[in-house]
Amino acid sequence: MLNRIELLQLIEHNARISVSELAVMLNVSEEAVAAELETCKKENVILGYNTMINWEKTEREPVTAMIEVRITPQRNQGFDKIASQFYRYQQVSSCYLMSGGFDLMLIIEDSTLREVAQFVSDKIAPLEGVISTSTHFILKKYKSNGTLFEQKQIDNREAVVL
Amino acid sequence: MDIDYQSKVSSVVNEIKPSAIRRFFDLANEMKGEVLSLSIGEPDFVTPWSIREAGIFSLEDGYTHYSPNQGYIEVRKAITEYLERRFSLKYDPKTQILVTVGGSEALDLIARALINPGDEVIILEPCFVAYRATVTLARGVPVVIETREEDEYKLKPEDLEAAITDKTKYIILGYPGNPTGATMTYDDLSKIRDVLVRHPNVFVVSDELYSELSYTGEHPASIASFPELYDRTIVVNGFSKSFAMTGWRIGYMAGPAPLLAAMNKVHQYCIMCSPSTAQFAVIEACRNGDKEVEEMRDEYNRRRRVVVQGLKDAGLSCFTPTGAFYAFPSIEKSGLSSEKFCERFLMEKKVAIVPGNAFGQCGEGHVRISYAASMENIMEAMKRLKEFMQELKDGSVQ
Numbered sequence: 001m002l003n004r005i006e007l008l009q010l011i012e013h014n015a016r017i018s019v020s021e022l023a024v025m026l027n028v029s030e031e032a033v034a035a036e037l038e039t040c041k042k043e044n045v046i047l048g049y050n051t052m053i054n055w056e057k058t059e060r061e062p063v064t065a066m067i068e069v070r071i072t073p074q075r076n077q078g079f080d081k082i083a084s085q086f087y088r089y090q091q092v093s094s095c096y097l098m099s100g101g102f103d104l105m106l107i108i109e110d111s112t113l114r115e116v117a118q119f120v121s122d123k124i125a126p127l128e129g130v131i132s133t134s135t136h137f138i139l140k141k142y143k144s145n146g147t148l149f150e151q152k153q154i155d156n157r158e159a160v161v162l
Numbered sequence: 163m164d165i166d167y168q169s170k171v172s173s174v175v176n177e178i179k180p181s182a183i184r185r186f187f188d189l190a191n192e193m194k195g196e197v198l199s200l201s202i203g204e205p206d207f208v209t210p211w212s213i214r215e216a217g218i219f220s221l222e223d224g225y226t227h228y229s230p231n232q233g234y235i236e237v238r239k240a241i242t243e244y245l246e247r248r249f250s251l252k253y254d255p256k257t258q259i260l261v262t263v264g265g266s267e268a269l270d271l272i273a274r275a276l277i278n279p280g281d282e283v284i285i286l287e288p289c290f291v292a293y294r295a296t297v298t299l300a301r302g303v304p305v306v307i308e309t310r311e312e313d314e315y316k317l318k319p320e321d322l323e324a325a326i327t328d329k330t331k332y333i334i335l336g337y338p339g340n341p342t343g344a345t346m347t348y349d350d351l352s353k354i355r356d357v358l359v360r361h362p363n364v365f366v367v368s369d370e371l372y373s374e375l376s377y378t379g380e381h382p383a384s385i386a387s388f389p390e391l392y393d394r395t396i397v398v399n400g401f402s403k404s405f406a407m408t409g410w411r412i413g414y415m416a417g418p419a420p421l422l423a424a425m426n427k428v429h430q431y432c433i434m435c436s437p438s439t440a441q442f443a444v445i446e447a448c449r450n451g452d453k454e455v456e457e458m459r460d461e462y463n464r465r466r467r468v469v470v471q472g473l474k475d476a477g478l479s480c481f482t483p484t485g486a487f488y489a490f491p492s493i494e495k496s497g498l499s500s501e502k503f504c505e506r507f508l509m510e511k512k513v514a515i516v517p518g519n520a521f522g523q524c525g526e527g528h529v530r531i532s533y534a535a536s537m538e539n540i541m542e543a544m545k546r547l548k549e550f551m552q553e554l555k556d557g558s559v560q
Contacts, residue, residue, distance in 0.1 A: 006460065010464075021468070021541070024467050024468050024471045025464035025465075025467055025468060025537075026464070026467075027467050153208060155199075155206065157199070157202050157204060157206070158191075158202065159187075159190045159191045159193075159194040159199060159201065159202075159514065160186075160187050160190050160191070160199075160201045160202065160514065160516060161201075161202045161203040161204050162181075162203055162290070162291050162340075162341075162516065162520055162521070
């Protein structure tokens with residue numbers, strides 16, 4: 001029996017494992033894995049395959065900003081309408097509705113400081129329904145999506161252990 | 163001045179032979195760092211952070227002293243709760259648990275506290291190397307039952323019956339097993355129980371260090387769970403393998419109170435107590451470690467399948483291991499001895515595995531492959547194994 005959750009966890013961690021390798025790991029046929037992946041795509045369970053990149057190691061020096069937005073929900077539409085006005089911007093990489101002291105969390109990646117400032121003042125703050133914004137910049141990434149940004153643990157075990 | 167140091171060493175220590183594969187060890191050590199190591203009998207995972215953190219916190223809190231000989235009572239309670247929850251085994255934390263320096267100390271204590279010179283102890287080879295040594299050091303006589311691949315390395319009741327004599331003190335069962343990856347199900351164990359019921363003087367030492375690493379889908383079975391055997395079974399367990407805590411050196415045994423009191427006599431003079439830091443860490447392991455153990459087990463299980471498939475692709479026969487993190491394929495068709503096979507595989511393909519005869523004479527003709535290694539390394543090693551077998555077949559490598 002193919003365990004969908006286990007399959008998804010595996011490819012979430014490493015999207016490049018081949019179908020045949022997945023089949024061996026999960027002890028099912030390749031056809032079953034391929035069919036399940038296809039189903040997951042159709043059901044929008046699998047939305048895409050991204051690569052984890054440490055941009056800081058490249059010549060580009062993009063900033064990541066997290067913008068907390070407090071808004072007034074709109075009649076009949078709740079928060080969804082106004083959220084859609086934010087997440088349609090290409091530079092918004094993530095958009096979440098939050099519990100707690102603010103309502104929407106927007107994450108902007110791959111921008112410069114100036115671009116973020118301009119985006120907030122031109123596009124977010126003036127929008128009707130926006131009560132306030134608070135912008136935070138990430139200074140250093142230690143871990144993201146379960147992956148450490150620093151050096152991997154070295155194997156310090158003995159050569160042979162019986 | 164020439165001193166014959168060898169003559170100064172006790173005869174019983176001299177009796178312990180250097181490992182048959184010493185030369186291979188040296189070679190593997192020399193090449194460490196440039197080879198893929200599938201030769202390591204300990205988890206590649208680092209101890210889960212919450213467990214490490216509990217140890218660190220105890221240091222910050224100033225727990226840097228001796229603990230009671232048997233271990234802190236909180237630790238023994240956490241262990242009994244864990245044993246009951248995971249294995250349905252009930253013990254009194256006050257009298258039936260002894261916290262030791264790894265499972266190895268427990269094996270040694272048992273031998274020293276139970277064996278009179280000449281007493282026989284039944285061990286099942288191929289097996290963990292400490293079984294024989296601890297018995298020999300305690301001046302006992304190891305009696306070997308050779309388990310076989312065609313029996314999936316399970317102990318056959320008739321073999322046990324044949325090995326028992328008037329001198330038999332105890333039998334060491336090590337399931338899930340190193341180096342074979344064999345397990346014994348509840349049904350298998352019940353047949354062993356039927357034999358042992360006929361021999362009330364024979365005790366059972368059940369080494370269950372790998373008990374969390376079982377892939378049969380069945381709940382792990384302990385021979386101590388049979389009421390007929392509970393009073394003469396000592397369960398040896400620990401945290402090294404299942405919780406990835408080898409370097410902490412902490413394990414324990416559970417069993418009849420009077421025997422544990424005897425072990426504790428030896429323990430208090432030799433060791434005093436197991437490390438306090440490690441004791442605090444295992445409270446966390448026992449109480450909140452299940453999820454992390456499960457994640458590691460699932461990962462081992464996937465690796466196991468990759469190794470089994472890899473062996474098949476390389477044309478090697480192997481019974482499908484169901485526990486621990488080892489596969490123990492036969493390499494007889496290569497025409498090489500175990501040691502030669504491993505040596506050439508190491509030199510020619512830069513992969514380290516262990517010759518089967520390291521675990522007893524009957525391990526000859528086999529090799530131990532540990533899948534306590536990253537999936538990436540395992541896949542690469544399996545690829546090289548396939549090439550190696552092909553080259554041996556073609557005779558293209560001399």
